[in-house]
Amino acid sequence: MNSIYALNRSELNQFFQSHGHSALFTDFVFDEIYKNFENKNNDLNLLSQKAKQQIVENFDFNLPKIKQAHESSDGTVKFLIEFEDGASVETVLIPFFKKYTVCLSTQVGCAMNCQFCYTATQGLQRNLKANEIIGQYLIAWLYLKEKRSNHSIKPNVVFMGQGEPLHNFEELKKALQIMTDTKALELGPRQITLSTVGFLPGLERWKELPSINLALSLHSPFEEERKSLIPLNAKYPLKEVLAKLDTLPLKKRQFITLEYLLLKDFNDSEAHAEELSKVLPKEKVIFNIIPFNPWPGSRFKRPDLEAVDRFKEYLVKRKMRTMVRTTKGDDILAACGQLKSSENE
């Protein structure tokens, strides 16, 4: 049976039209599925017996299962989420002032083999379906409602979990349609940020997606060095990726984030900052320094605070708009680059 969360509005409409219903009927059902979802309270009972039967006979409303939920001392929650076939991913709920952001996975494992990333060590097992992406979001939202009822407003989204989101373009696109549909989750495109290592075929199709925010995992301005961190750079060199970013349409006050994982004694020198200031555009971008979060067996080390400040100063001196990202959830291996589909003891 199909998951109801696998369908965007036009697909649901096709189904209902083939069963003799109007587009208005689809709008009502779609709205009821997602509206007040966190209250488990919808008006589908108002439908006729026949219509209810058509839905129940063709769709299930099951969500993936929470296999584990670990809470960090800073309020971050890391879920291990299991799907019907037994595959699992990690999803992270991150507090930020009075709101939350949910970090979603798009693949079980990842094919990109980035050398600084724990997920890469498991390889790519499979792509997630749109309903599995939406399911992660709904689970995190329900958790907020149940455990932290004073924070039950819909969380923002970052696609920075397991997988390269643009490598699973079709399912990602459908999940984004459901997220931003005013009859479904009704998130503003600017509440959603997608991070890529520079998967050019996906960036070529960027205009097919709602106008969400984009982040590029940069990590080095030198092609060879970046290739040693991100093997994909051999196929899609940074120069080509940056040229593509330059052509993407941005809304007013919308920026592209350039993420820079700062690795101790590897990419934290003034020569790196100098090269960055030469190759990167200064307009419409924000540079985001992320101090590396170690994981078991990683060959890189986290830089100390002085090194982070020093690197930031190198960039600021070169007139680059720069921020340092605060690490959340590193005590439960929930921080950037620390996710893997395995149970924690």
Ligand code: SF4
């Ligand atoms: S950093 Fe992202 S793209 Fe690279 S291996 Fe990890 S999950 Fe995949």
